[in-house]
Amino acid sequence: MFAQPSAAALNHLLQQNNWAQQRLVRFAGRTARFDIAPFSFAYTILPDGMLQSAGATTSADAVCMIPPTLLPRLALHDEKAHAEVRTEGDAALLTEIFFLSRNLRWDAAEDLSRVTGDIAAERIVQTVQHKRQQLRDAALNLSQAAAEYWTEERPLLAKPRDIADFVQQVDRLRDDIARLEQRIRNLTTR
Structure with a gap:
C-alpha cells in the first residue's frame, strides 16, 4: 500500500542528490527491507542507483528493524538513534544505508x-x-x-x-x- 509511494519519494530524493545514486550503483540487484511495525518496506536497487519496490516474498540482503518511536529521532538526525536500529545481513549495504540516511537532504x-x-x-x-x-x-x-x-x-x-x-x-x-x-x-x- 505504501511501498510504491515511498519508493517514488526516495527516488525523488536520490535524483536531487545524484551523488547518492552513484554510491548505490555498486549495490545493484540487492534488496533492503525496513521493518517499522506494523509496516514492512522492501526496495531493490536498480542498475542506475534508483529504487524499485520489492515484493513481500523477495529475499532481503539487508534488514533494518526500526521501532516506530525512533522515527522522530532519526528524522532529526540524532546519532544515538542510529545505534538503536537493529540490523541483519550485508554489512556494506547497511553501512551505505546509514551513510545515506545521515547525508541525504531534501531540496524543498x-x-x-x-x-x-x-x-x-x-x-x-x-x-x-x-x-x-x-x-x-x-x-x-x-x-x-x-x-x-x-x-x-x-x-x-x-x-x-x-x-x-x-x-x-x-x-x-x-x-x-x-x-x-x-x-x-x-x-x-x-
Whole structure:
C-alpha cells in the first residue's frame, strides 16, 4: 500500500542528490527491507542507483528493524538513534544505508519553486527554517529555565554537585562502618 509511494519519494530524493545514486550503483540487484511495525518496506536497487519496490516474498540482503518511536529521532538526525536500529545481513549495504540516511537532504525550495516560483520558494523555505530555529531556541530556553527553577527556586531536582557530595558521604560512611566492624572483630578475637 505504501511501498510504491515511498519508493517514488526516495527516488525523488536520490535524483536531487545524484551523488547518492552513484554510491548505490555498486549495490545493484540487492534488496533492503525496513521493518517499522506494523509496516514492512522492501526496495531493490536498480542498475542506475534508483529504487524499485520489492515484493513481500523477495529475499532481503539487508534488514533494518526500526521501532516506530525512533522515527522522530532519526528524522532529526540524532546519532544515538542510529545505534538503536537493529540490523541483519550485508554489512556494506547497511553501512551505505546509514551513510545515506545521515547525508541525504531534501531540496524543498526546488520542489516548491515549481508551484510558487524561485524567489517565493526561497523566501518560504528561509521563513520556515527561521521559525524552526526560533522554536528550537524557545524549547532550549524553556528547558533551561525549568531546570534552574526546579534546582534553585523549588528544589525538585538535585544538583550534580549535591549528588556527588551525597555519594562521597555514603562512601565515607561505608568505610567507617567497615573499619568499625574490623575493630569489633579484633576486640572479640582477643
